[in-house]
Amino acid sequence: MSEEIKEILEGLPFWEHLEKEERELLERESRKVFYPAGASVYSGARECLGEIFIQKGILRTYLLSDEGKEVSMYRLRQGDACVLTASCILPAITFDVEIEAQTDVEALLIPVGTLSKITKKNVYAENFVYKEAAKRFSDVVEALQQIMFLSLTQRVAAFLLDESAKNHSQLISVTHEELARQIGSAREAVSRILKQMAKKGYITLTRGEVKLENKEEMYKLLN
């Protein structure tokens, strides 16, 4: 087992409450996983994977309708844990999600069989998983608030400012199509808004990229 894996496992808040054989089981079964940008990491209808701890990259969690319509719920980044990939062992979670790698992703996976053995025996481990789920609950309520309470212009501005802050960059790599999917809207509507923003000098648009030129004015849109 690599030092990297050991470090993540020993940083888990329930590590100190585990029995020796539970620790050994986790150390033996946990493994590194890699997903290239664009890969489907998880499909609720298909499989049960386990818990993923992101070391590098971004995962996007979204809902998919029977007709193929998508709604983004939230994105996870370095240091985040993804528990919905283990929702088969969480009876309180009754919905199905899709998860894809938005960039190349390096992560640690605790496979579902291992996780299930440990959460069944150890209430601290189970509690960790449910707490992580509650954090994502907060993310989804935020998404719902944005969809219901903000105008499309505000949603586009919020997305761009959010991306810029998270990546410490004024330059955001995203197509109009992707941006529309992220905020649960249509490409045509999003393109129209982006053009309006560009016309006002808030952003500049190039193929597959948006550059923020005037963040101050963008923030004003949100109030």
Place this chain on the structure above:
Amino acid sequence: MSEEIKEILEGLPFWEHLEKEERELLERESRKVFYPAGASVYSGARECLGEIFIQKGILRTYLLSDEGKEVSMYRLRQGDACVLTASCILPAITFDVEIEAQTDVEALLIPVGTLSKITKKNVYAENFVYKEAAKRFSDVVEALQQIMFLSLTQRVAAFLLDESAKNHSQLISVTHEELARQIGSAREAVSRILKQMAKKGYITLTRGEVKLENKEEMYKLLN
């Protein structure tokens, strides 16, 4: 302490894991609460209440925008526990909700001070609270799916069928205004849909009430 309260407390899944003094604290501090129909039970911006166990009636949980726009998240009924009324002690829950009594409500309240003492010391109690939160997470994702994936006609039909099933009655007491609020839409749009359904003979409309006349056709709308 009434037999009623004792019964609820002893039915809690973490009861058997409590110390004697924790049980005594719960028995001493828990109390019955009553809310008349229409009363505000909880406002995220205002207070921290504790955990509510519904014995009778319906609570509605909703989001409120700065402009006064509402979006219903879910409703809770007899046997359900409401944990977002104690979200001040749940660091993973970062959003504010509003909760109102949709009918007269009788419930048991574990006040937040008591709940906090017990969840801090006892991981089983904490885990119970987070599990209840995860159930509500599922409800909110369902609401998000309905808003994003269903047509307005389908959302109205789903609401009416859902109410009918939960109350074991064909007659649903709801104004067009209330129904619109429940599904996050506008009254005018909902009134138009209800009139179309009435014209087709699926429902009959009287002041403040909707009667389901042809559930089979209503279910067909959902597919």
